Amino acid sequence: MAKVKGSIKIDTERCKGCEVCVPACPESVIALSKNVNGKGYHYAEMVNDNCIGCTNCAVVCPDGVISVYRVKLNS
Numbered sequence: 001m002a003k004v005k006g007s008i009k010i011d012t013e014r015c016k017g018c019e020v021c022v023p024a025c026p027e028s029v030i031a032l033s034k035n036v037n038g039k040g041y042h043y044a045e046m047v048n049d050n051c052i053g054c055t056n057c058a059v060v061c062p063d064g065v066i067s068v069y070r071v072k073l074n075s
């Protein structure tokens, strides 16, 4: 059966560091960076490769800065 693997892209310059996406992820993929973006916010970033492409993070982000990509893997 084909598994689905996901990945996210975060527009870090538009992220406000609100952290809403962090608990929304069932795979604990997202955390806030120690670094800040141009506006001084700690931005969200991927911290592991466990994304399953569920789109929860993109749905809850109030600023719509997360894009989710899904890839089917043959295994």
Ligand code: SF4
Pocket: 006, 007, 008, 024, 025, 026, 027, 028, 029, 030, 050, 051, 052, 053, 054, 055, 056, 057, 058, 068
């Ligand atoms: S798409 Fe789902 S699994 Fe992937 S980072 Fe977002 S909430 Fe987590």
Ligand code: SF4
Pocket: 010, 014, 015, 016, 017, 018, 019, 020, 021, 022, 043, 044, 060, 061, 062, 063, 064, 065, 066
């Ligand atoms: S929910 Fe959106 S704005 Fe908030 S920390 Fe996550 S990516 Fe940034």
